[in-house]
Amino acid sequence: MSRGSTGRPGETLDGFSFAGRSGSARHVPTIFDSAQMSETDAEREPQPSEPYKEARAREPMFNLSSVVVAMIALCCGIHLFRFLFLDEDQDLGLILRFAFIPLRYSGGYVIDIYAIVSPLTYSLLHGSAIHLAVNMIWLAAFGSPLALRIGTLRFLLFWVVTALGAVALHYVLHSTDASPLVGASGSISGMMGAAARFAFRIDRGSGTPAFAGRILDIGEVFRSRQVVIFLAVWMVVNIVTGIGVGVPGVANPIAWEAHIGGFLAGFFLLRLFDRVPDPPLESSGEA
8 A cells, every 4th residue: 555545445454444443342252061970979079189289279351472462462452552642643654654465565765664564563463452452362372372481582483483474475465455454363363373283282380381292294293183184174274264255244354365375484494493302203013
């Protein structure tokens, strides 16, 4: 949208337009299942040890990584600042400077400081309160186990690489598009790709729920029914919503290509960020 509008208000990684900067609250239902246990079954059930009970008592309800909490606070703080202190024209100016606009890199425009930083800063901007809330929920769910596994610095580098991977694929497919692209979904999709490499295994015993075990080889990933089902559903949902099917009220298409770019970066480059070495293979011979 640099040097003139294309007629579209802009798109985000999740398809929310910039037309309105506030969104109505969205209730996410939860289900709590309760089970009755007979007295006989309870007697047979093994009882946890006292240290385990004490550890469980000290475990917080939301055990998020500090760097994930910081990123959530940063994204929310930026959005709140825009909503409270910028008028419509100022907010549009901020979007045009710090969102990723493919046309900016396709000739005819000066490569200024904004062109250099926007392939990263776009991931901290969001199109609406609902867009922000949805992304932050997924960031907490997939980002915290990853950050607890790989550490703060590696997590931040992972965010950068997957954000770049997301806009790289988006640019390849839409190099002349003038619509601003915003949202953390590219990096979050990369975290989902990383989760698939762990087959969603999480160690909750230590009180810090991090992804556990070694990183699966590509072949092992596709031999896991759970992971294959997740990948298939994730891909179908992104493509279907990307072409605007079943998304009432969304003015702009979801940038599903950026989702896939981020996912692939996280899926294939995870080993570069892991700080836990793979355990040695056990010998199958007899002693």
